[in-house]
Amino acid sequence: MKVSVSTSKVNGEVFAPPSKSYTHRAITIAALSDDCVIHRPLMSADTLASIRAAEALGASIEKYEDRIHVKGVNGKPHVPNNIIDVANSGTTLRFMTAVSALTNGVTVLTGDSSIRNRPNQPLLDVLNKLGVEAYSTRGNGCAPIVVRGGLKGAITTIDGSISSQFISALLIACPLTTQSTTLSIKGEMKSRPYVDVTMELIEQAGAEILVEEGNTIKFIIPANQKYNLKEYTVPGDFSSASYLLAAAAITGSTVTVKNLFPSKQGDIEIIDVLERMGAKISWDKENGIAQITGNGLKATIFDAGATPDLVPTIAVLAACAEGTTVIENAEHVRYKETDRLHAMALELTKMGIAVKEEPDQLIITGGKLRGAELHGWHDHRIIMALTIAGMVAGDTVIDTAEAVDISFPNFFDTMKELGAEVELI
Ligand SMILES: O=C(O)C1=C[C@@H](OP(=O)(O)O)[C@@H](O)[C@H](O)C1
Ligand SMILES: C=C(OP(=O)(O)O)C(=O)O
Known part of the structure; x- marks a missing residue:
């Protein structure tokens, strides 16, 4: 698909x-x-x-x-x-x-x-x-x-x-x-x-x-x-939320994401990264609500050691930011569903962005994204990240889109609900 x-x-x-x-x-x-x-x-x-x-x-x-x-x-x-x-x-x-x-x-x-x-x-x-x-x-x-x-x-x-x-x-x-x-x-x-x-x-x-x-x-x-787990309520997912928040950050929009309570998830760091890059973001921890308004982004240095799953999202933020972003300490990001450093470098290059791939780094200089035919690598995070990049570039088609089922089965419906123009073909 x-x-x-x-x-x-x-x-x-x-x-x-x-x-x-x-x-x-x-x-x-x-x-x-x-x-x-x-x-x-x-x-x-x-x-x-x-x-x-x-x-x-x-x-x-x-x-x-x-x-x-x-x-x-x-x-x-x-x-x-x-x-x-x-x-x-x-x-x-x-x-x-x-x-x-x-x-x-x-x-x-x-x-x-x-x-x-x-x-x-x-x-x-x-x-x-x-x-x-x-x-x-x-x-x-x-x-x-x-x-x-x-x-x-x-x-x-x-x-x-x-x-x-x-x-x-x-x-x-x-x-x-x-x-x-x-x-x-x-x-x-x-x-x-x-x-x-x-x-x-x-x-x-x-x-x-x-x-x-x-x-x-x-x-x-x-x-x-012995284990004796009796009852457990699963909290919201910050890795999945990163695409929703980043979509607002790069399109200059305002989005509110609920069900984001504090937990031990490392990917909570997306809130700080977005703030550091210049988005206006507030997080009401008590009520689990994050609100973001995109506001023009600037480059950053991102250490991926603790938070490898944020790399595709940050790579797209970097592509839309002014200046050169370094995503470092990221070699382990190559051992995921696909080699995500290589996949993001190739796909963002197709969109006209200057990306340098090092063994454990991506160095990305922000620019004007252009629409392209992209490969989703059968990898949910690559597809979700490229989808939001496509909202800036326009005229973008990504294959293997069904792979979003891995972690966020209603991703495209959620994006549509927010007004994104995405069509499954
Ligand atoms: O334990 C987990 O739930 C996970 C650990 C991380 O993998 P690594 O520990 O292999 O980096 C992360 O990338 C993966 O999506 C989920
Ligand atoms: C790498 C991931 O998951 P897993 O290691 O469970 O395949 C992921 O969700 O990005």
Whole structure:
């Protein structure tokens, strides 16, 4: 499916969709608990992959309009009857690889062609040190992955520079083993806020993990714990909201986004970045309402270490800003659904913008965006970011537009509701 975008402005009030990251964690931890109701979960292609995987590992899940009811396995996941297909969801692959290490049999996990090219070796290496036999069938660290359960605790180390999801996955599984675990992080820990989100849900479910900060971050995970998540309400998603707010910022419009309460999501940083770049933005934290008016943007320096998912949004803001923006510390952004540094560099170049791609940076000089035929790379964040760029450029067509289902299924309807001229063709 393609989306055609014409020059347009946005105006009005919309709700941010529920958080994808919180929803994945709520599903996974509820599946390891006894009985839990999750209110306002995100129902998207990626979170449905987590629901299917949780069911394959023994949970039973009933879906209602605004909630799901999870009857979990009480710490003892079952050996699946079939392979687990995580489709496009990296979070599901990493989390369920660790959860399947708690079974007493063999699990095979795989997914679509993007998932089968994303790295997992650091997670597999640690699982092997924790008594599990875990390997990639092709020996390249990518799915298909085979896991023979038997997770035990130990003192071990993991590289933090590729994906925080390896760490989150281990933090979720290790409290349920019979020996304690100490996990030290080697190198810079990228995407740290996502680990804080994981810790928040683990604590809400009644388990305990101690963190030692310092030159080396250490997680100390006591053994023989239980999860008991009973009820959980998913907050709004700041990564998804970033496209709505940025659309107003680059088109000189005013938009109000509701359901944006404070939480541990790193992508809350979008509020500060927009302000720094010159947008007029206010955030009423108590009522969860952000309001923005676009006002001419200026370049900035953006460190993507903690917030990789904001990179496509910031790249478009940079393309519309006066001056040269540097997006730095962003190598891990190459290991997503697609290599997002390369994808954004190529597509913005097609729109007439000067972009320099470095191994861990994008250097973008703002200019006049022109309409073009763009590739969406089957990547929800690339498509949403290019859609808002198209609203400035006009005459823009983006392919693989159906991929917005991954995290924001009603993205185009929401944009239309705000007055954006977008048509699916
Ligand atoms: O744990 C999570 O929910 C996520 C962690 C981040 O990935 P990395 O830790 O691989 O950077 C982020 O990019 C992804 O969209 C969601
Ligand atoms: C990278 C993402 O998700 P995942 O790693 O779960 O595929 C994302 O949503 O941008």
